[in-house]
Amino acid sequence: MPDDARKLYRAEQDVVPAPGASTTLTVHIDGQPRTAVEGETLLQVARRAGCDVPTLCHDERLQPTGACRMCLVESSDSRRLVPSCRHPVADGQQVQTASARVLRHRQALLALYAADQPEQIVPGSELEVAMRRHGVAEGVPSVSSARAGRPEDANRFIQFQPDRCILCARCTRYCDEVEAVAAIAVGHRGPQTTIVTADMRGLLDTTCELCGGCVDTCPTGALVEKKAAPRQMELASLPTVRTTCGYCGVGCQMDLSVDREKGQIVRVQSPPPGTTTNDGNLCVKGRFATGYVGHPDRLTVPLLRDRTTGQLVPSTWDEALDRAHSLLVDAKARHGAHALAFISSSRATNEENYLAQKLARAAFGTNNCHQCAAT
Ligand code: SF4
Numbered sequence: 001m002p003d004d005a006r007k008l009y010r011a012e013q014d015v016v017p018a019p020g021a022s023t024t025l026t027v028h029i030d031g032q033p034r035t036a037v038e039g040e041t042l043l044q045v046a047r048r049a050g051c052d053v054p055t056l057c058h059d060e061r062l063q064p065t066g067a068c069r070m071c072l073v074e075s076s077d078s079r080r081l082v083p084s085c086r087h088p089v090a091d092g093q094q095v096q097t098a099s100a101r102v103l104r105h106r107q108a109l110l111a112l113y114a115a116d117q118p119e120q121i122v123p124g125s126e127l128e129v130a131m132r133r134h135g136v137a138e139g140v141p142s143v144s145s146a147r148a149g150r151p152e153d154a155n156r157f158i159q160f161q162p163d164r165c166i167l168c169a170r171c172t173r174y175c176d177e178v179e180a181v182a183a184i185a186v187g188h189r190g191p192q193t194t195i196v197t198a199d200m201r202g203l204l205d206t207t208c209e210l211c212g213g214c215v216d217t218c219p220t221g222a223l224v225e226k227k228a229a230p231r232q233m234e235l236a237s238l239p240t241v242r243t244t245c246g247y248c249g250v251g252c253q254m255d256l257s258v259d260r261e262k263g264q265i266v267r268v269q270s271p272p273p274g275t276t277t278n279d280g281n282l283c284v285k286g287r288f289a290t291g292y293v294g295h296p297d298r299l300t301v302p303l304l305r306d307r308t309t310g311q312l313v314p315s316t317w318d319e320a321l322d323r324a325h326s327l328l329v330d331a332k333a334r335h336g337a338h339a340l341a342f343i344s345s346s347r348a349t350n351e352e353n354y355l356a357q358k359l360a361r362a363a364f365g366t367n368n369c370h371q372c373a374a375t
Pocket residue numbers: 158171174175179181182183184203207208209210211212213214215
């Protein structure tokens with residue numbers, strides 16, 4: 001990320017003390033005393049207290065910036081409303097999260113965000129949910145955006161729609177702080193401010209790893225999977241299926257938006273940060289390489305080599321396991337257990353790797369077992 005963008009979006013970062021301090025404080029949230037730990041933000045304490053404080057630029061994996069002003073609350077240590085996502089707790093603080101002043105601010109701000117969007121806001125996006133929950137009237141006239149996009153970007157996976165961008169900088173901070181790639185940044189000035197790459201090149205000509213994390217964190221749908229873009233308005237209504245990625249043994253969880261009638265995976269998302277082992281992240285294969293699922297070349301049954309023709313022919317699992325068993329037993333009988341070797345894969349789970357070495361050692365009596373990650 002260029003220095004000017006860093007300065008713009010991190011100018012007040014030092015306001016939040018480093019976490020890890022252990023002093024216990026008492027903060028009054030909407031009149032109720034709440035215990036907090038030094039270094040926490042008002043948002044953390046308010047959410048723990050069950051308060052519905054809306055946020056747009058906040059992502060708990062990222063350093064807070066206070067860019068969107070959605071989370072403003074009243075705090076006794078400031079005459080002005082303060083961004084709760086980055087304002088530190090202090091002992092004895094009195095905080096109002098839903099006063100008339102705060103609600104008036106929220107509605108005005110959401111109305112301005114609505115005006116800065118195309119007429120139909122993406123259903124299910126954080127912006128649309130905030131508008132529904134906080135009572136912003138529909139039909140706010142939209143004003144067309146002066147932000148430039150990257151219409152020539154030939155990458156097959158990620159599309160940037162500048163008129164939906166609210167410059168919350170979640171995508172750029174994710175790319176910088178989580179992926180440590182910094183392929184995108186906030187650039188230009190005034191109404192032209194937009195999400196840029198170096199020289200506005202397509203993502204394939206940058207350091208981008210096509211992880212898609214920027215798409216996942218975007219609160220408005222300004223970033224969208226190209227494959228899903230034509231159906232963006234119906235994505236939230238598609239059924240979601242939680243599954244485990246089949247590409248490697250890490251076991252990342254994925255939420256698939258599926259079209260049951262067509263038997264298609266329309267988009268892949270990570271479950272929210274903090275809920276599964278992948279903490280809101282996926283890699284390029286898990287997120288975008290789903291074409292194999294319905295590919296006609298995909299193996300769906302075991303293949304056995306015909307003993308006469310030498311051709312591979314479809315079989316049942318019982319037949320395949322019987323053949324493997326008889327060949328292994330026969331090889332051991334003729335050449336001894338150490339003629340056998342068992343090789344498993346880091347693409348398999350720990351449990352499957354454990355079973356493979358158990359099969360080698362306990363069933364066939366050889367220590368000739370290996371796994372690619374051991375080299
Ligand atoms: S896909 Fe990943 S690496 Fe590429 S711009 Fe988005 S966050 Fe950065």
